[in-house]
Amino acid sequence: MRIGVCIKGVVEDNEGSKWVINTFDEYALEEAVRLKEKDEKTEIVVITVGHKGLKEMLYAALATKADRAVHVVTPDEDMSGFGIATILKSVVRQERIDLVLLGKQAVDNASHQIGGMLAGLLNWAQAIDVIELDIEGDEATAHRLAEGGKIEVIRARLPVVIGAAKGLNEPRYPALRGIIAAKKKEIKEIALEELGLAREDLCGIKVERVFAAPEKEACKFIEGEPGKAAEEIVRLLREEAKVI
Amino acid sequence: MNGRIIVFLEGKKKEGLKKSARALLKAAWLLSQQTGKPVEAVLMGEDPKQYGEEVLRKGLNCIHYVKSAALKDYDVHQYAPAFFSVVKDLNPWVIMGNSTLVGKDLFPRVAAMFSVPMISDCQKITFEGPGLKVVKACFYGKKQAELSFTGNLPYIVTLVPNSAEVEIEGQEAAVAEETKEREIEYIADEKPKGRLVEIIMKETEKQDVLEAEAIVAGGRALKEKADFLLLEELAEKLDAAVGASRAVVDSDLASPEMQIGQSGKTVAPKLYFALGISGAAQHIAGMRGSKVVVAVNKDKQAPVFDYAQYGIVGDVYQIVPEIIKALTDLDG
Numbered sequence: 001m002r003i004g005v006c007i008k009g010v011v012e013d014n015e016g017s018k019w020v021i022n023t024f025d026e027y028a029l030e031e032a033v034r035l036k037e038k039d040e041k042t043e044i045v046v047i048t049v050g051h052k053g054l055k056e057m058l059y060a061a062l063a064t065k066a067d068r069a070v071h072v073v074t075p076d077e078d079m080s081g082f083g084i085a086t087i088l089k090s091v092v093r094q095e096r097i098d099l100v101l102l103g104k105q106a107v108d109n110a111s112h113q114i115g116g117m118l119a120g121l122l123n124w125a126q127a128i129d130v131i132e133l134d135i136e137g138d139e140a141t142a143h144r145l146a147e148g149g150k151i152e153v154i155r156a157r158l159p160v161v162i163g164a165a166k167g168l169n170e171p172r173y174p175a176l177r178g179i180i181a182a183k184k185k186e187i188k189e190i191a192l193e194e195l196g197l198a199r200e201d202l203c204g205i206k207v208e209r210v211f212a213a214p215e216k217e218a219c220k221f222i223e224g225e226p227g228k229a230a231e232e233i234v235r236l237l238r239e240e241a242k243v244i
Numbered sequence: 245m246n247g248r249i250i251v252f253l254e255g256k257k258k259e260g261l262k263k264s265a266r267a268l269l270k271a272a273w274l275l276s277q278q279t280g281k282p283v284e285a286v287l288m289g290e291d292p293k294q295y296g297e298e299v300l301r302k303g304l305n306c307i308h309y310v311k312s313a314a315l316k317d318y319d320v321h322q323y324a325p326a327f328f329s330v331v332k333d334l335n336p337w338v339i340m341g342n343s344t345l346v347g348k349d350l351f352p353r354v355a356a357m358f359s360v361p362m363i364s365d366c367q368k369i370t371f372e373g374p375g376l377k378v379v380k381a382c383f384y385g386k387k388q389a390e391l392s393f394t395g396n397l398p399y400i401v402t403l404v405p406n407s408a409e410v411e412i413e414g415q416e417a418a419v420a421e422e423t424k425e426r427e428i429e430y431i432a433d434e435k436p437k438g439r440l441v442e443i444i445m446k447e448t449e450k451q452d453v454l455e456a457e458a459i460v461a462g463g464r465a466l467k468e469k470a471d472f473l474l475l476e477e478l479a480e481k482l483d484a485a486v487g488a489s490r491a492v493v494d495s496d497l498a499s500p501e502m503q504i505g506q507s508g509k510t511v512a513p514k515l516y517f518a519l520g521i522s523g524a525a526q527h528i529a530g531m532r533g534s535k536v537v538v539a540v541n542k543d544k545q546a547p548v549f550d551y552a553q554y555g556i557v558g559d560v561y562q563i564v565p566e567i568i569k570a571l572t573d574l575d576g
Contacts, residue, residue: 110510126437226562233538233570
């Protein structure tokens with residue numbers, strides 16, 4: 001089995017300049033490693049799309065039991081989720097991937113599109129928001145979080161796209177040995193043109209402007225001992241804000 | 245300029261349409277008023293007509309009931325092809341849904357079938373001829389972006405459920421003279437790519453934070469699982485759902501479906517109680533659409549107060565029982 005783990009680089013702690021693996025993609029990577037630990041014949045290919053600065057992040061991913069990486073190098077960030085999914089589809093086909101693991105969403109822009117779109121473009125089965133995964137032969141069984149705390153069990157023959165959620169596993173920190181070994185692993189760089197894709201087909205959404213989220217009016221602090229403050233807040237919610 | 249506004253409506257067994265579906269309809273009407281385009285709804289399920297009476301009163305141009313035993317429970321492998329096969333023939337200009345757990349799962353796959361991009365979690369949708377402009381949160385919710393579509397039709401969007409921008413009351417809906425109804429028998433995919441084989445229920449089904457008009461959310465100040473009972477008591481008084489910040493979910497005091505924030509759910513209720521929540525940017529991103537925010541925190545400098553209309557500086561364990569008492573007195 002060949003597993004493709006799609007990872008996105010996000011800026012650490014939402015500031016600074018170090019690019020790290022999106023938290024949800026770490027669950028996906030860890031799950032791939034666990035599957036490989038069960039069956040050593042499994043190959044793990046890490047896939048990312050983005051600028052050259054993501055190389056360090058790829059080495060961090062390769063410090064696990066992942067075998068190699070594919071980096072689709074594109075400098076611009078104005079690509080739509082559909083554009084990213086289209087690129088990933090080409091790589092998944094080219095690399096003959098049987099199982100795609102990725103985070104259910106990115107932590108920065110949280111659009112939660114890529115998994116479902118990729119499955120749709122490939123016409124594969126999908127299970128997104130997965131907290132438990134079991135692969136027996138070529139059959140996948142996934143538990144996904146549904147409304148009202150329910151869990152839906154999805155079963156499908158491979159190939160399948162799995163979107164990892166928190167709870168799927170507990171990612172391990174790579175050992176020093178892994179970090180050293182990572183430097184020897186292959187990172188294949190590909191340009192969009194090599195995938196037969198044109199940049200203009202991968203956008204479709206224009207960012208008109210980005211602005212600071214509007215400030216709310218200053219907070220009205222309610223003073224006094226707890227009983228009095230509680231009465232006052234209830235009164236304000238009823239008479240002023242009219243929400244209760 | 246033609247094309248239609250297509251709305252994917254979700255029902256909730258027995259209770260009729262989801263609240264978020266009503267808010268979504270309102271957003272569709274406003275768009276219809278701005279553009280003169282007709283609004284048509286798609287309802288799917290084993291018996292989608294059970295919601296028909298309610299939808300009929302909403303002044304839509306047409307309701308499409310897509311019916312099949314295979315659509316009894318939501319499964320993307322049946323819902324996506326069923327929805328796509330119906331909507332593709334309707335000349336869609338915009339396809340709208342909610343970022344509910346169903347919408348989040350369904351819409352990306354549908355967008356792929358249409359071979360177009362989509363924008364998720366919109367807080368606001370407006371027509372700016374000839375296109376569509378939407379506003380959504382980005383960069384961990386610290387910023388907002390205004391986006392427009394530049395590619396092929398249809399434009400696919402999902403809205404944050406119950407976005408406060410969408411007032412349900414107030415503005416009159418554009419009422420169609422006559423609502424057409426159309427029933428479509430969906431021929432289920434006999435060999436779907438994947439299959440929903442089981443639904444595991446929890447013992448008690450709680451109100452989902454995505455559907456609630458009021459939310460009582462607890463943060464780091466809560467020390468034990470049992471302390472959430474206090475929040476549940478307050479929630480009951482307010483007919484609210486109970487939510488949680490990431491910190492308390494991470495420490496297993498609350499379950500993941502309760503998590504509000506960038507890596508949890510994005511909510512926009514009318515009333516949001518942030519109790520013992522400091523207000524990290526990631527949490528704010530998930531609740532800043534709330535109409536009225538009440539914050540209770542020991543630390544007056546906590547960022548949560550920057551986003552609250554009303555604040556009490558104090559101990560959650562002291563304040564919350566008093567609020568419950570004040571609400572009880574109100575009932576009496």
